[in-house]
Amino acid sequence: MTDTLIEQATKMGLEGPSILEYVEKQQAIERDERARERDAQRKHELELEALKLKQAEIKAVQKQNAEEVKAKTPRLPSFTEGEGIDEYLLRFERFARANHWAENTWASLLSALLTGRALEVYSRLSDDDAKDYKKVKDAILKRYELTEDGFKKKFRSEVPQEGEGPDQYIVRLRGYLNRWIELSDTPKTYEGICDLIIQEQFLDLCPVDLSVHLRERKPKSLEELGKMSGQYLIAHGRGLFEGARPRNPPRTDQVLSGTANVRVVTTSATSRRRCDRCIQNEAEWCGHCFRCGGSNHIARRCWKQGNAARTPPRDEGSS
Template sequence: MDLTKIVDAGKALGLDGVELREFVEKRGEAVREREERALEREERNREREEKERNRDKEERDRREVLEKDEAERKRASEEKERENERVKEAENQAYLIEMQRLEIQLEQEKNRARPGGRVLPNPESRVKASKPKLPPFHDRTDDLDAYLKRFERYATSQEWKEIEWPVNLSALLTGKALEVYSRLSSAEAHDYKLLKLALLKRFQLTADGFRHKLRTAKPEYGESGPQFAARLSNYLDRWIDLAEGEKTFQGLKDLLLREQFTDGCGKDLALFLRERQPKTIQAMTEIAEPYLEARGGYLVNQ
């Protein structure tokens, strides 16, 4: 506000003294009000611009979140589609393997035919392949031990001969489990016990593995008392089965003694005993003695 200009304007109107002072004060007050209103407009404009910038930023952030979510959904959908393709490919591979095996058996059967057209007996040629009405095994989501038990119960209910079990199980395998089956020799692939043992080893479901599960098991969230007890009982049964122990008091006693004997030895001797897997505590001590004598050692490291 320029007071000199206001005073000059007042004098130009012929004012002086009190009249000039009142004129200057009124005109000065009007100028200050205009300046204040101008400042208020500028402040409102700045606030509006700031709000607009914030809205723009929020909108960009919201779009980024939506785009990120959409990209994640797309990635999950593509991954699921790829997984479905892998499962289909594995199922097709298992089917082709089985068809090739059946074709080979048919060719062998023709070659063994007698002059009169009669086929010579051959146990493998009578293996009947059936498509089990069970979902395929997926190593990422299924427990192999539980799946095999389910398969065995189903096979028993269908009254399949055990010689039919391997080929029927192969039609249900995918991923790593199918790789195990495809890498077995023909003889091993037709022996259910050998196939099952190979699968259990591949997924580390061994006697030592179930022993560790039994010793470290804790109730899971939402698991009832009877369910937890049943799970512990299953771990113990599988430990005994895979350790080839007897489900008797003496058999369980021998199994526990072998475990404690091995755990109490030095690391080298314990590894030596686990590699040889003695079936009784007596056999374990008979193996341990020559080992210690040859090395001049003791049961524990000193």
């Protein structure tokens, strides 16, 4: 190597000390290059070792998780079609928390317990969504039509079940209310709950077409609800009171007053029964007696059946 460098220096026209200086300088450069190569090779080897260690750690964690899943899952019965899916998911979540399962494993653990339509929903999710328990849960509930509106109706209409105690019924109602609030994306604050109740009251009692219009657009606040409503009513040229629906509307029935039929407002609890003629004509009440079918009198004044002491009514025009 030294001879080669001397030969190169001679060809370059160097002489005496200049040749020695050139050789020493080139040798130093070559030493530095070899040192850099050795450092790069060592760094590469260290990176490979670190990668192998990390892969080994991942495999160990996966093996541990698999063993935990295998040990825990059989303790919870599988979901069966016909069982309440919302109640089952609540039971699954309580079981998972009690056993300190990591929440990022809930989706895969749940998948091993699903059957029927719930399993079909899970199998149709993307790989990323299938790992997210919240997305899996929302997709399953939607498949069983347990949406925001569904939980709202359950909260308002569900009655105690056979064998269910007061505390259990209260817990069930609380669950329906919480799911209604969660699915409506309402903040769990006093103001948020107030806004939700006011909005639902407004949507239930405002004109039907306006209610449909608003439900389709899902206003995020009462201010947005008011703005959308105002724009809709202006566009249709009418006021909010036109078509508003009372929650318990009164019923109108025909009753007899003297010789003329007049319409009076009564509640369903006090409304009169109908005669065969009313039923045949699909009328509320035609003014006939439901006992004998005669006109110009009501059942409690009927003289033909059970009221023989009463005198028959006088027809119009009789003297």
